[in-house]
Amino acid sequence: MLKKIKNFIKKTDRFLFEKFGSAENIKYLENLKEAKIIFSYLNEIGNDSKVKFVGGCIRKAMCGEEIDDIDLATTLEPSEVKKRLNKNNIKVVDTGILHGTLTAIINKKKFEITTLRKDISTDGRHAEVTFTTNWQEDSQRRDLTINSIYADIDGQIYDPQNGISDLKNRKINFIGDPQERIQEDYLRILRYFRFFTQYGKKDHDKNVIKAIRQNINGINIISNERIFDEVKKTLSLKNVYNLFSNKDSKEIILNIFPQFKFYNRLKNFNNLKEETKNKYDYKNILALLCIDETDNYEFFCYKYKLSNRIKDNFKFLSKNFKSLKNKKFYSENNIKKIIYLYNKNIVRDILLFIKCSSDNLQDFNLENLLNYVGGCKVPEFPISGEHLKKHGFKTGEELGKKLKSLEQKWIDNNFVIDANLSTKYLN
Numbered sequence: 187m188l189k190k191i192k193n194f195i196k197k198t199d200r201f202l203f204e205k206f207g208s209a210e211n212i213k214y215l216e217n218l219k220e221a222k223i224i225f226s227y228l229n230e231i232g233n234d235s236k237v238k239f240v241g242g243c244i245r246k247a248m249c250g251e252e253i254d255d256i257d258l259a260t261t262l263e264p265s266e267v268k269k270r271l272n273k274n275n276i277k278v279v280d281t282g283i284l285h286g287t288l289t290a291i292i293n294k295k296k297f298e299i300t301t302l303r304k305d306i307s308t309d310g311r312h313a314e315v316t317f318t319t320n321w322q323e324d325s326q327r328r329d330l331t332i333n334s335i336y337a338d339i340d341g342q343i344y345d346p347q348n349g350i351s352d353l354k355n356r357k358i359n360f361i362g363d364p365q366e367r368i369q370e371d372y373l374r375i376l377r378y379f380r381f382f383t384q385y386g387k388k389d390h391d392k393n394v395i396k397a398i399r400q401n402i403n404g405i406n407i408i409s410n411e412r413i414f415d416e417v418k419k420t421l422s423l424k425n426v427y428n429l430f431s432n433k434d435s436k437e438i439i440l441n442i443f444p445q446f447k448f449y450n451r452l453k454n455f456n457n458l459k460e461e462t463k464n465k466y467d468y469k470n471i472l473a474l475l476c477i478d479e480t481d482n483y484e485f486f487c488y489k490y491k492l493s494n495r496i497k498d499n500f501k502f503l504s505k506n507f508k509s510l511k512n513k514k515f516y517s518e519n520n521i522k523k524i525i526y527l528y529n530k531n532i533v534r535d536i537l538l539f540i541k542c543s544s545d546n547l548q549d550f551n552l553e554n555l556l557n558y559v560g561g562c563k564v565p566e567f568p569i570s571g572e573h574l575k576k577h578g579f580k581t582g583e584e585l586g587k588k589l590k591s592l593e594q595k596w597i598d599n600n601f602v603i604d605a606n607l608s609t610k611y612l613n
Contacts (some may be wrong), residue, residue, distance in 0.1 A: 200592075207321055212247045215239050215342050216279050220292040221256065224299075225339040227274050228260060230266065237299070238321075238336040238344065247334055248353060258299045259336060261319040263287055267299055285319060308370040309350045310404050322346050327373045331338060331359045336464060338562075351401030367461035372404030376416040379439065381422060383429045395434050397400040414490040416441075421468035424460070427452040445486040446475040454542040461542075469496055470538045471512055476500070477539070479507040481603065499535050516550060519600055526565050526597065529579065533559050548558055567593050 200375065215221060221239075228237045237260040246253045251438050260267060264283050271278050272288055281289040286301035302324040303315040319322060323549075327336040329607060331349040343350070358381050360367040368374050373399050382390065385601075405413070429434045430449040437543055440446060451474045454464065476483040483500045509515050516537075522531075524533050534556065541552050571585055579585045596603040 196484060208600050210248060212239070212244060212337050212341055212391070214247055215243060215255065215256070215337065216339055218256075218295075219376070224258070224290055224297055227270050227276065228262060228299075229339075234339040235342075238338050240336045241328075244335045244337055245349075245353060248335075248350070248588070256295070256297050257428050258297055259302055259321075260299055261302055261321075261326060263301050263317055264456075267301070285313075285315060293449070305370065307388055310369060310372045312411075312507070313370060314507060326361060327370075328361055329371075329377060331361055332381065332385065345438060352387065356385050358382045358386050358394075359391070360394065360397075364391075364394045365401070368397055368401045369404070372401060372415060373408050373412055374399065375405060375438075376420070376442075377414065379429060379435055380416065380420040380423070382432075382435065383448060384423050385424060386428070387608065390432070390434050393439075398438060402438065402441060409593055410490050417472075417490075418468045418562060420472040424463050425456070427456040427469055434563060445482055445498045447482065448478065450473055451475070454545075458542075465556070466538055469499070470498075470535060472538050473500060473535065474542055477503050477507070477543075495531075499532050503539055504534065510536065511544050511546055513550070516540075521555070522562060522565070522601070523597055525559065525562055526601070530559055530562070530564075567596060568603065569593070569596075 191533075193585060214538045224505075225235075225237055229235055237258050239256070239257040240324060241257045243256045244255050247302070250564040262270070263284055267288055268278050279291065281287055281288045281298065282504040286303055288299050290297045290299055302318045304318045304320070304323040305327050306314045306316055313327075315327075321336065323326040325346045326337075328347075332353045333349070334345075334347040335349040335353075338344075350360050351357075354522070358378060360378070378394070378398070420429065425447075428435075429439060435448070440449075455463065455471070455474065472486075473483075476486055477500055481504070483504060487497050487500060495611070503510070506515075514520065521533055524536070537552055537555050537559070543551075569589065571589055574585055574588060575581070579588060592603070
């Protein structure tokens with residue numbers, strides 16, 4: 187019930203923001219106890235604010251979204267930030283001090299604090315920066331207008347790039363010339379599509395799409411780690427299908443990631459209830475995009491160095507792709523066998539995958555099966571090598587083969603076997 191109330195409040199906040207353009211929702215940030223502490227130590231009484239909230243936390247607060255990361259911008263240089271916070275026993279970590287970024291931690295809450303910057307030079311991957319005390323200059327080096335909104339602890343908004351208006355109207359605009367912003371960091375191509383997928387309501391601006399097409403090859407100089415980090419964030423969006431429902435987005439994304447050939451499966455994901463959608467993560471969406479009975483997924487896994495767990499799960503889905511379309515595969519007995527031979531996580535991934543990838547199995551009850559998996563007790567093979575030794579088997583290859591044979595009979599017999607090892611099992 188509490189979760190439903192929270193979702194209702196979020197939707198209401200979003201509606202009110204779009205309808206009236208109110209920025210009242212940043213009161214969550216203003217009232218955050220830990221934020222008040224940091225602001226009190228960095229600001230000077232009677233002077234202009236030396237620190238402001240910025241970027242994602244402002245955007246999410248205004249849209250009634252859950253806030254996970256809190257970024258602060260400050261006119262103070264890193265050494266001064268560190269000095270003031272350490273003086274007051276605030277833990278500070280040098281997370282990116284060369285670029286002016288520190289992380290303050292209070293009550294397990296993290297605040298990334300970055301000194302105002304302006305770019306001296308860029309090469310499409312990295313920027314050489316210098317510190318500034320000019321908030322306008324800092325805003326001009328950011329990527330999108332909706333990411334360049336600032337607010338102080340009293341709720342005073344500073345919006346030099348008209349980001350609030352764009353957010354209200356769901357317009358995703360680069361700051362200034364799209365060509366220049368993209369060429370400063372080619373990862374902004376993928377960031378643009380992430381924010382367009384999440385917030386965009388209107389079609390793409392033709393000049394933006396033109397700039398992206400002209401600079402698409404710049405993606406090749408970005409590290410695969412940064413690319414995949416951006417991919418994860420995009421595939422985690424509940425409205426990820428919007429990325430492929432737009433002709434321009436689809437064409438460009440498939441140019442960058444040709445392995446995403448099964449994007450039409452996301453139509454089924456798009457039609458799921460919100461509660462069911464919440465069970466999927468980026469790995470499940472990636473499986474829907476990439477996996478069939480071929481090795482289509484392997485290059486993506488190799489290029490972006492996916493974890494062994496992800497690769498093993500993808501391999502299982504691909505290897506058993508045809509079997510997954512058979513309803514018998516989803517009998518409780520068979521699911522129990524897979525849980526024993528593999529683990530619950532892979533069964534859960536199978537169920538989420540097949541729900542959206544096979545039109546023939548749309549009627550199977552996903553919730554019931556997931557509940558069965560969650561409550562299923564993993565069977566424990568009741569026979570050991572020591573047990574077999576007591577019945578005349580000697581340590582070695584013969585004992586190993588017999589133990590494996592007995593285990594298979596036990597699995598085939600729905601995990602039931604004569605505990606006393608009757609003659610029929612020993613023969």
